[in-house]
Amino acid sequence: MRPSNSLYPLQLATLTVAVLSTAVLPVPAAHADTVQTLLESAEPKKQEQAQLPQRPEPVQTVEIKGSAATYDPRRDDTASKVVVSDEEIRRYGDTSVTDVFKRIPGVTVGGSGRGGGDIRIRGLGSGYTQILLNGERAPAGFSIDTLSPDVIERIEIVRAASAEFSTQSIAGTINIVLKRAVKTAQREVKLGAAKSADQNSPSGSVQLSDKNGAMSYSLSGNFWRGTYDRASPVEETLVDPAGELRMARHTRQQDSGRWEGINLSPRVNWNLAGGDTLTSQTFVNVNRNVYHGYEVRDTELGTPPRFDTRDMYNDNRSVFARTDLNWVHRLGEGAKLDAKAGISGMRSKGTWHEFDYRAAALGRDAVVLSETTEQGFSTQGKYSRPLFDDHALSMGWDAGVMLRDDSRTEDEADLPGRTAVDSDEGYEAKVTRLALYAQDEWNLTPRWSVYAGLRWEGIETTSEGDGFDTASQANSVWSPLAQTLYKLPDSRDQVRLALTRTYKAPSPNNLVPRRFTSTNNSQTEPDRRGNPDLQPELASGIDASYEHYWGESALLSAAASMRRISGYTRQGLFLENGRWIATPVNNGNAVTRSIELEAKFPLAAVIADAPGIDVRASVARNWSRVDVVPGPDNRLDQQTPLSATFGADYRSRDGRLTTGASFAFRDGGPVRIDVNQTGYQSIRRDLDVYALWKFTPQYQLRVAVSNLLSQDSVSDSAYLDENGTLRRTSIYPGYTQGRATLEMRF
The missing domain is CATH 2.40.170.20 (TonB-dependent receptor, beta-barrel domain)
Structure with missing residues (x-):
């Protein structure tokens, strides 16, 4: 079970270092006592073998694998959350973010279908569904409909309230996160x-x-x-x-x-x-x-x-x-x-x-x-x-x-x-x-x-x-x-x-x-x-x-x-x-x-x-x-x-x-x-x-x-x-x- 979001990067980094160390060190520290016991028990046999003609022994390759399951916030977080990825957001080439929402399960868009409709969780809008931009409420005069999907990194759908976000979310919370990560040079x-x-x-x-x-x-x-x-x-x-x-x-x-x-x-x-x-x-x-x-x-x-x-x-x-x-x-x-x-x-x-x-x-x-x-x-x-x-x-x-x-x-x-x-x-x-x-x-x-x-x-x-x-x-x-x-x-x-x-x-x-x-x-x-x-x-x-x-x-x-x-x-x-x-x-x-x-x-x-x-x-x-x-x-x-x-x-x-x-x-x-x-x-x-x-x-x-x-x-x-x-x-x-x-x- 994965702990909270804030600790996951630190634990993943620690696990990565441990796996790399196992690949470099001849004896993993976690098994030091067991290895030492085996070495001691094998010592008499080594002395007997030293008197016999020696044959080249094949080199034994030991492969130690360590893996961490791919983190899925929907599956692993205790607080329920659905994350819509950048790939899903850009899939249909939408020019308005409200067009993206109409395809998300459990989310509907009100209005006449001409854009500008309110976004709803559980069919409820008009303030029952909380809309956040980078974790904060946008001003009353700002329309989410004017936000281009190309500037969005991910969309988080939080159906049950958490203390970190405002609890003005009777139906749920939609958090729109703007692009952040810089992984490689990109043009x-x-x-x-x-x-x-x-x-x-x-x-x-x-x-x-x-x-x-x-x-x-x-x-x-x-x-x-x-x-x-x-x-x-x-x-x-x-x-x-x-x-x-x-x-x-x-x-x-x-x-x-x-x-x-x-x-x-x-x-x-x-x-x-x-x-x-x-x-x-x-x-x-x-x-x-x-x-x-x-x-x-x-x-x-x-x-x-x-x-x-x-x-x-x-x-x-x-x-x-x-x-x-x-x-x-x-x-x-x-x-x-x-x-x-x-x-x-x-x-x-x-x-x-x-x-x-x-x-x-x-x-x-x-x-x-x-x-x-x-x-x-x-x-x-x-x-x-x-x-x-x-x-x-x-x-x-x-x-x-x-x-x-x-x-x-x-x-x-x-x-x-x-x-x-x-x-x-x-x-x-x-x-x-x-x-x-x-x-x-x-x-x-x-x-x-x-x-x-x-x-x-x-x-x-x-x-x-x-x-x-x-x-x-x-x-x-x-x-x-x-x-x-x-x-x-x-x-x-x-x-x-x-x-x-x-x-x-x-x-x-x-x-x-x-x-x-x-x-x-x-x-x-x-x-x-x-x-x-x-x-x-x-x-x-x-x-x-x-x-x-x-x-x-x-x-x-x-x-x-x-x-x-x-x-x-x-x-x-x-x-x-x-x-x-x-x-x-x-x-x-x-x-x-x-x-x-x-x-x-x-x-x-x-x-x-x-x-x-x-x-x-x-x-x-x-x-x-x-x-x-x-x-x-x-x-x-x-x-x-x-x-x-x-x-x-x-x-x-x-x-x-x-x-x-x-x-x-x-x-x-x-x-x-x-x-x-x-x-x-x-x-x-x-x-x-x-x-x-x-x-x-x-x-x-x-x-x-x-x-x-x-x-x-x-x-x-x-x-x-x-x-x-x-x-x-x-x-x-x-x-x-x-x-x-x-x-x-x-």
Whole structure:
């Protein structure tokens, strides 16, 4: 059984030295006493043989082998973790990291399939799934969708919480680790292009790395640009309690625009005296999005809306940067101190210009200018050391402060018959957090290991701004955690069990009581406002799994989990001064359950002399219930009820051709959000194929086709009261996309 992560490199190095020593020394130290006894017993025989004629004796070759099993974090770590490697991330040549996630077992991506959807474990998003970048939360204004897969070294899926990471992870944690290791000098350039019926997007990347004595460096850079032009029709109806249609509208909407951006990730590492290391890592992300939307609402029956035509322009630019300095100090008796400090900054500026018409007459001309800035400082540290026999103790801290300044001004032109409404809204927010933790992992027997951790985490949020009073809120949570791994005797099977206490903290945007207005205000298009009295959701959970390793790289697993959530947050909807307003509120409790099955194996594990085909498949079933919302379909956070993946990869015997396919299914259906609100989740079926041809060790071509089924997405929301049912349905047509990438190494 492998001890904790922090001790593994040291133990592996010790084992390597021992094996090399055995190959050089004539007598291994571990067997010195036995060898000495044999020599003494053989001495009389040597004296007799000395009197006989001597014959040349053949030289006897003694081969001593030492081997350490290949470390697999999923199999060997007590704390359950699944690692998605760099090869798996790059396999389909994706230009967005969200496309990678839709093929990972047990992970789904919400949204319409056009990118930008929230990433979900156990079908839960919206803060239930924690997304980390190098072990830390990214600023609220940074979109993971803009992260290029080429700058990622690995993705860690942690379904049961551990004390080292924040316990804001009711569903689980996804940690995206940027490229770090510099193994050999590398020069790599990629040029790619993607094309579909509604968009096209060229892209490129460069990877540079080298060593110079005790210093090594790497630089990852990516750029992309794309244009799109697509239709998004909308249907609206109102049906009275008697079932008679009272209103029918059809919206013809056309969206077009372009996006462009760049990622830079330089890293420098120094090996210091005494085994210490000092590492500087920086990440810079620059984005620009230009949008033009034009919609016409045709009212076939009933009262027309306030404006029947909208012409919208938006230009948004954002910059995000973060730099960290990490020091690893080796102490005596195998102890280690790992400390990191970093600063980050984000700025986003947007201009929204909207023209609203009624019967071809201009009724509103409004310009909204928005700007958001964030500055942050954070520090993390972990002290670890072996404690007693087979114990690995570590303790640490995680602290930070974030300052956010958000301004929003709206100016309307003076038009005949309309009173211009101008506003100047803004707010400032400060979020301070501190966490302290301790954890211990120990081997009770060679087959049984146990992990225990305790984390205290406190968050204080203060906001003030125009139009509302200063609001301050402080919350803290104790999170005891326990996990165990038992490897069954005389088999390669093992079982896991975890008990966790986690939580979901309100985001700053949900706490700030600033109001965002809707042009055509209604129950399905309400204004939005934060709630400064919002409290965290708390969850107690249990996870259990059975894993069967039955061959080289062959795995069958079954896992089940349950979470009981108190202080559930839902979107409340109410009427205030003639306008509908949506705001988050704590109301009631919820329960969520999940079952996951997974299989992956090379075909040769079941068929002798099979071609080089690797097969993988998974299915996940999720249930949840919110007690304050009447059923049926009162699922938590519009949870994905069922998801499944199936994939196969083939590698030719000469290694020059690699090809494969992946199918991902995400179920949907109706959802009861509140007593008066319902929604609908679209069913997704994504079929992707790829092929990689290696011309030479330096040049290779990767081609891929995604969404081969041209899957459309449907979004539906409805409001029910004594006047009937008001329903709004949006359709997002899907198109097949082809990608080609030329990869060159020098």
